[in-house]
Amino acid sequence: MSFLQLLWTASLLLAGIAVAVMLVLIVARLLIVRRARQRRAERRRLVPILISSARADEAALLGVHRDVIAEVTLELIDMVRGEERAAFLSKADALGVPKQLMRRLKWGSRRTRVLAAQGLSQFDQPEARRALYRALEDRSREVRLAAALALGASSQPPEAGELIKKLGLGTAEASLTAVSLFRQIAETRPDEIRALVLDDACSTSLRLVALEALATSGDFSLVTVITELALAAEDSSEALPRYLHALGKLGHPAARPAVLRGLGSHSMPARAAAAGAAGRILLKESADRLTELLDDPEWWVRFRSAESLILLGEPGIARLQEVTRSGAERARAAASTVLAERGLAG
Amino acid sequence: MIDFPPWSFAAAELITLVIILVGLIQVLFNLVQLVFAGVALHERPPLSSTSVLWQRYSELAPPIALIAPAYNEELTIIASVDALLALHYPDFEVVVINDGSKDATLQRLIDHYRLVPVQRYHDQALESKPLRGLYAADDVPRLLVIDKVNGGKADAMNAGINLARSPLVCVIDADTLLEPDALIRVVRPFVDDPVRTIAVGGTIRIANGCHVDGGRVIRAGLPRNLLALVQVVEYLRAFLMARLGLSRMGTLMIISGAFGVFRRGAVLDVGGFSHNTVGEDMELVVKLHRHMREQKRPYRIAYIPEPVSWTEAPESLKILGNQRARWQRGALETFRKHFDMFLNPKYGRIGFVGFGQILIVDVLGPLVEVAGYALVPPLWLLGLISFDYLLAFVALVFTFGVFVSVASLVLEEVQLRRLPRARDLALLTLVAVFENFGYRQLNNFWRLRGWWQFARKKQGWGTMTRKGFQRS
Numbered sequence: 001m002s003f004l005q006l007l008w009t010a011s012l013l014l015a016g017i018a019v020a021v022m023l024v025l026i027v028a029r030l031l032i033v034r035r036a037r038q039r040r041a042e043r044r045r046l047v048p049i050l051i052s053s054a055r056a057d058e059a060a061l062l063g064v065h066r067d068v069i070a071e072v073t074l075e076l077i078d079m080v081r082g083e084e085r086a087a088f089l090s091k092a093d094a095l096g097v098p099k100q101l102m103r104r105l106k107w108g109s110r111r112t113r114v115l116a117a118q119g120l121s122q123f124d125q126p127e128a129r130r131a132l133y134r135a136l137e138d139r140s141r142e143v144r145l146a147a148a149l150a151l152g153a154s155s156q157p158p159e160a161g162e163l164i165k166k167l168g169l170g171t172a173e174a175s176l177t178a179v180s181l182f183r184q185i186a187e188t189r190p191d192e193i194r195a196l197v198l199d200d201a202c203s204t205s206l207r208l209v210a211l212e213a214l215a216t217s218g219d220f221s222l223v224t225v226i227t228e229l230a231l232a233a234e235d236s237s238e239a240l241p242r243y244l245h246a247l248g249k250l251g252h253p254a255a256r257p258a259v260l261r262g263l264g265s266h267s268m269p270a271r272a273a274a275a276g277a278a279g280r281i282l283l284k285e286s287a288d289r290l291t292e293l294l295d296d297p298e299w300w301v302r303f304r305s306a307e308s309l310i311l312l313g314e315p316g317i318a319r320l321q322e323v324t325r326s327g328a329e330r331a332r333a334a335a336s337t338v339l340a341e342r343g344l345a346g
Numbered sequence: 347m348i349d350f351p352p353w354s355f356a357a358a359e360l361i362t363l364v365i366i367l368v369g370l371i372q373v374l375f376n377l378v379q380l381v382f383a384g385v386a387l388h389e390r391p392p393l394s395s396t397s398v399l400w401q402r403y404s405e406l407a408p409p410i411a412l413i414a415p416a417y418n419e420e421l422t423i424i425a426s427v428d429a430l431l432a433l434h435y436p437d438f439e440v441v442v443i444n445d446g447s448k449d450a451t452l453q454r455l456i457d458h459y460r461l462v463p464v465q466r467y468h469d470q471a472l473e474s475k476p477l478r479g480l481y482a483a484d485d486v487p488r489l490l491v492i493d494k495v496n497g498g499k500a501d502a503m504n505a506g507i508n509l510a511r512s513p514l515v516c517v518i519d520a521d522t523l524l525e526p527d528a529l530i531r532v533v534r535p536f537v538d539d540p541v542r543t544i545a546v547g548g549t550i551r552i553a554n555g556c557h558v559d560g561g562r563v564i565r566a567g568l569p570r571n572l573l574a575l576v577q578v579v580e581y582l583r584a585f586l587m588a589r590l591g592l593s594r595m596g597t598l599m600i601i602s603g604a605f606g607v608f609r610r611g612a613v614l615d616v617g618g619f620s621h622n623t624v625g626e627d628m629e630l631v632v633k634l635h636r637h638m639r640e641q642k643r644p645y646r647i648a649y650i651p652e653p654v655s656w657t658e659a660p661e662s663l664k665i666l667g668n669q670r671a672r673w674q675r676g677a678l679e680t681f682r683k684h685f686d687m688f689l690n691p692k693y694g695r696i697g698f699v700g701f702g703q704i705l706i707v708d709v710l711g712p713l714v715e716v717a718g719y720a721l722v723p724p725l726w727l728l729g730l731i732s733f734d735y736l737l738a739f740v741a742l743v744f745t746f747g748v749f750v751s752v753a754s755l756v757l758e759e760v761q762l763r764r765l766p767r768a769r770d771l772a773l774l775t776l777v778a779v780f781e782n783f784g785y786r787q788l789n790n791f792w793r794l795r796g797w798w799q800f801a802r803k804k805q806g807w808g809t810m811t812r813k814g815f816q817r818s
Contacts, residue, residue, distance in 0.1 A: 007738035014745040018752040022775045025759050029768040078397065111392030118398055142391050149402065175538045176406040183405075299469040306467065337467035 098123045102131040113143045121150030136166045152184030170206025182213030215246040223252040230258035241269035248277030263289045272300040279308025294331035306338035358730035368714040379591030386594035387761040396527040409437040411510035415502035416520035420449040429561025435529040441506045446496025472504035472618035500619035500626040516607045523656040532653035542646040544612040547601035548653035571661040582754045593649040597700040603627035605655040625676015635696045667792040674796025677708035712793035744782040751778030
């Protein structure tokens with residue numbers, strides 16, 4: 001074949017492939033549209049039956065596709081609470097929805113498996129849980145994560161250690177979703193997550209995730225531990241600001257030594273986090289240092305310091321007002337603008 | 347018959363070879379992008395419903411500040427801001443920047459939302475023109491309006507980023523129509539890979555021909571205007587093939603200023619949007635690559651197709667031509683400004699693949715194609731090159747163009763399926779064929795104009811007249 005023939009053959013081939021592919025796509029789309037129309041009709045027949053007090057298995061008699069039954073029941077379950085939800089769950093059970101989801105979790109495409117895991121989270125049954133546990137071994141990260149979240153939402157969340165191992169939390173898996181998972185576990189077994197924070201063998205990132213999950217729990221027994229961790233952390237470490245954030249969220253005065261240390265840190269994130277925490281734990285003895293920090297070179301530190309001085313109440317506000325009169329230019333701007341922003345300008 | 351000296355045959359051969367070579371490299375690069383785009387679409391996380399995303403991410407999603415610069419938008423500003431305020435996201439703020447509009451944009455905002463002057467302590471890390479005032483209302487706590495001296499889009503976005511206090515900023519055009527779940531979808535990489543992700547771009551689609559109500563696309567459709575229709579195919583190619591492929595390769599060089607989310611700290615680290623270019627969105631992404639590579643920090647700049655925003659495409663040749671010339675100029679300015687990164691091992695794949703792509707597609711692409719149109723016919727007429735080869739090569743270039751467009755349509759249909767009807771697919775296939783005859787040449791002419799403006803150091807955006815969305 002000459003070069004010229006090669007060029008023409010390549011052109012014809014490309015054109016032919018393009019036309020053939022588009023024809024296939026268009027035909028496929030027509031079939032999809034037809035199927036979608038059928039499914040919509042099935043939904044219209046199904047919904048009144050599920051909402052009414054009719055026997056659930058009547059739906060099966062209507063010849064409604066099992067996927068449609070699963071889809072519609074899950075939507076309804078998701079929309080309501082209390083007795084109505086229980087009624088829908090029972091109907092879904094009678095229609096074999098959990099079994100259908102389990103089949104899809106085992107055999108479906110990646111997308112189907114993820115959706116099946118999400119759907120199974122509604123059915124707090126031993127069989128569903130077993131299927132979800134099996135899905136923690138799935139080859140797809142997304143499916144494993146969906147299964148873990150579904151299990152976390154059940155009455156018997158999996159052990160944190162098991163999740164760390166199977167999902168690679170703190171190593172291969174850096175998603176913030178881990179925080180959600182740990183929060184779910186902490187609702188019933190806070191000691192397990194607390195143990196992770198205390199475990200020196202755990203990676204710093206995993207301990208920080210556990211810490212974040214517990215920070216909103218109001219578990220003050222953690223304050224001493226986190227304070228010690230913050231005092232032991234290197235000044236420039238990425239962990240120090242996160243410890244200080246967590247202490248701020250917990251809002252307990254026992255965090256005092258760590259916060260005072262943070263206010264003197266050379267690291268900007270640490271100073272800003274400490275400045276924020278000082279206000280939240282109402283650390284009145286930090287007022288002088290916060291006033292100094294109004295002239296910090298970093299904007300976030302100045303802003304957090306001004307905010308915290310306001311949280312300290314009258315003494316803090318008085319200091320801010322004093323700075324507006326006699327402070328350095330940078331500090332004066334911070335104090336006066338934040339006071340004005342909060343409607344406290346004198 | 348004229349007797350040409352032997353060197354003229356050699357020169358004609360050389361010119362033809364250069365044109366063919368650059369064309370072949372472009373073809374090869376497109377094929378590679380296509381493969382990577384296919385892999386990326388296949389590997390991407392399954393599409394979840396908005397409610398599932400909300401359940402999973404609502405507690406974890408970081409706060410976002412939407413930065414919406416507005417210049418002379420009095421006709422559409424209220425509908426646009428209403429739509430932004432109605433987005434579904436747990437914690438966000440809408441920062442509208444009135445960039446010295448000459449019309450009543452600011453007054454419309456003040457009157458409609460009953461805004462009053464406020465003060466807000468803010469960072470002045472990024473360069474911007476002086477602020478004239480800040481406005482907010484107790485009834486609309488998510489809204490902050492900045493009034494400032496006109497300084498252009500980059501300047502306005504910098505002012506908005508200065509005022510923002512959220513860890514993430516989402517830059518959009520004031521008339522961009524974001525889908526209600528666009529934010530919860532676009533934030534996904536920031537949740538899934540929080541340490542490395544510094545910027546994420548979403549998809550921009552053409553709103554012409556769609557039914558728009560209350561700042562939202564209610565029913566998608568194709569435009570009736572031929573120019574806008576061609577742009578639908580172009581956008582699909584640009585996003586579903588080029589950006590997705592480049593993102594998968596880790597060499598995404600642009601996140602559109604019409605819809606992109608950035609980690610605010612990273613934007614501050616590189617000095618925000620540059621003022622001295624019309625390609626400030628591309629330039630910001632290149633600066634981010636440069637900074638992170640120089641700091642030797644692991645990072646990710648990604649494009650994900652699911653979050654969608656809609657924009658109005660120009661329907662007149664004049665406006666479209668200005669836009670394309672401006673884009674061309676922006677790419678050239680970025681290439682020149684960061685030329686030291688090109689083929690520099692210090693910048694890894696960005697220097698080789700990212701800049702290589704800019705060189706082949708943006709820098710040389712229009713020059714070579716127009717040179718081909720201008721030089722090859724005379725060379726043939728003079729008997730210096732073979733007509734048979736010329737025809738065969740042109741046919742190959744055009745059929746490959748159609749093939750690439752069709753491949754983008756396949757990606758769209760198999761993975762996203764946003765085109766409402768089967769006949770839309772057929773129509774876009776026809777458009778993909780016919781754009782090669784006339785539009786493609788016109789586009790290259792506009793890009794050449796961009797080259798000329800770049801060479802003459804022309805500054806500024808020119809005017810972009812908007813027709814306004816068809817609203818019910």
